[in-house]
Amino acid sequence: MHRWNLTSLPHHTDDLFQDQLHDMMGHKFRVVALRHFPFMDYQPVSDEPGGPIIPKDCLDTRFITTFAAKLNFTYEMHEQREKQWGVPTDGKFNGMMGELQREETDFCMIAAPTPERLQVTEYSRGYPSTELIIVSLKPTVLPEYLALIRPFAGDLWFALLGSVVAWALLLWVLERAWRWVARGSGVKFNTALLYGWGALLEQPPRDLSVSVSGQMLVGWWLVFCLVISTAFRSSLIAHLTVQGKSPTLETFQDLLDKDVWKWGTERWLLSGVPLEYFSKHFDPVVQQIYKRMEILPVDEALSNVKKGGFSFLTFREYVSIIIASRYTDSLGNTPFYVSKTSVSMMAAFGWGTRKGAPFYPRFSQLMSLLEDAGITAYWKADVRVRRVRENRAAAALDTQANQMYTQQVDRRQVVLGLGQLQGAFYLLFLGCGISFLTLLRENLVHSHSPPQ
Incomplete structure (x- = not known):
């Protein structure tokens, strides 16, 4: 605690335990670590579990090197035998936390605090933790032939279909009631259905309802069709020009x-x-x-x-x-x-320390100073850049290997082609096919019906 010699005058003992850890006089610490880059990385000396390791350039290595130079201590570092950070079982930890709990080591590299760990170890906050992603x-890329139906969700398409059928049915009922009361002309259900479908496509037939109630119903249906068609048209343009x-x-x-x-x-x-x-x-x-x-x-x-x-x-x-x-x-x-x-x-991440270690406050103070000065953030970014550069140089990465997964899009001008509008042709072929089947059915019914 004090260096005295026989010929020196007596020292004051009031500050006997003040700042005694500014100089640790070459004390050797025993440190345990696990690999988790960019926070900690190392090279094992041998294949023996729990053997000594040689630290590589990483955040914790820069921390401990700086601390050792500042506080005048040395250290020997070994890998955790089970390669586990430590989980509790009946109050006893395994892994690195277990070594600290049994005081087999002085402190560990990267670790995270938990309520259970803080009961058996001290913790020095070093840097923000990383998130699970x-x-x-x-x-x-979504299929282009579905671009015509993509502007609306599936439930909206079903709602539109139900609205057309329900509106046609209501118009047919109103016209039937008008015909029964006023002896006027009625409207067939298929005519009302085609009128509603045509209005939705902005091409309604010319035949209008004779009754005032029917005309009122048609008027509100045209307003509804205006809103729906405008929304569909604007969304369709976006889906045709930008691939979903x-x-x-x-x-x-x-x-x-x-x-x-x-x-x-x-x-x-x-x-x-x-x-x-x-x-x-x-x-x-x-x-x-x-x-x-x-x-x-x-x-x-x-x-x-x-x-x-x-x-x-x-x-x-x-x-x-x-x-x-x-x-x-x-x-x-x-x-x-x-x-x-x-x-x-x-x-957060930091270092775990055995309970009662006298160097714990000094380590925590130095870590806080480095973080407040921005050194920790700078070191973390620097070791990441250096490691990526080293890995790419060692692997001689082919710069064209992954371009097949990306597609450069010219956003200045988009010319629509057959690929974007293939869905319209599919609908045309589908409609022609249904019309042809309907024609066959009509011919079959007509050929088997008795002559009048």
Whole structure:
């Protein structure tokens, strides 16, 4: 605590324990870590579980290197034997939290606080946590022959069909009542139906209703047709000029709503706070996601995503580096879509420290100073850029490999072609086919009917 010699004068002891950790005099700490880039990364010295590791350039490595130079200490770092962050069982933790609880190590690298962990360890907040996101294949282009029916939703089309039939039936009933009371001319049901259909297409027949009640009904029907046709025409122009795409997957509910859809994650992700989140959550949606979760490596998961019908659940910071390194060309095109909606499972990331460690306040103070000065955010962005650049240089990524998943659209001028309007021709062929079948039916009925 103080360096004295026999010939020096006695020192004052009032500040005996003040600032005693500004200089740790070369003390060696034992540190445990797990890989989670960009926060922590390392190279194992051997294949032995729990063996020593050599830290690589990452956020935590820059932290501990700065602290060691500032506070004059050394450290030896080893990998967690079970490669788990730690979950409690009857108050006893496994993984890194278990080593801290048993005081087998001084502190650990990246970790997240939970109420159970804070009972057995101290926590130094270092940087904001990363969110859980959904990685899926980019939205596919919708079929162009459906552009004619895409302006309206399915329930609206059924409502329109029902409105035409109901209005024609009401007009037919009113004209029948007028004919019964005033002995006037009536309207056939098929005539009323064709009139309603023609008005909806802005081509109503010339035959108008004779009764005032019928004319009032026709007038309001024309107003209704004006609103519907205007809305359809404006929406149709947009769908013909801009190609529609399938909806994106943003939430867990979107995954469950998909038919025969699968999803998965990596094993290491379900070894700490995420495991507690999924296993203890009361929401039935989260329970279904966890129940049907597949466990597979990241390369296999992203390969399944590219095939379609599969989504990958992982952390945003972690997967963004992999996608930028291996699956993105020089123009920024990638076959993957990362959900904008995310799930925050942890309040923050930082270092876990054994209970009662005297260096804990000093570490927390230095981490807060680095974050307040903007150094933490700068380091995190810098290590991401450096790692992506290194990975792309090592893999010699083909810049044209993923352009097949994207399509450059010239938004200055769109010339409609047969592809955009093929739906109209399909409707024409369908109508001609139905007319031909109707003609055959009329001929058959006429040929079998007795002569008059």
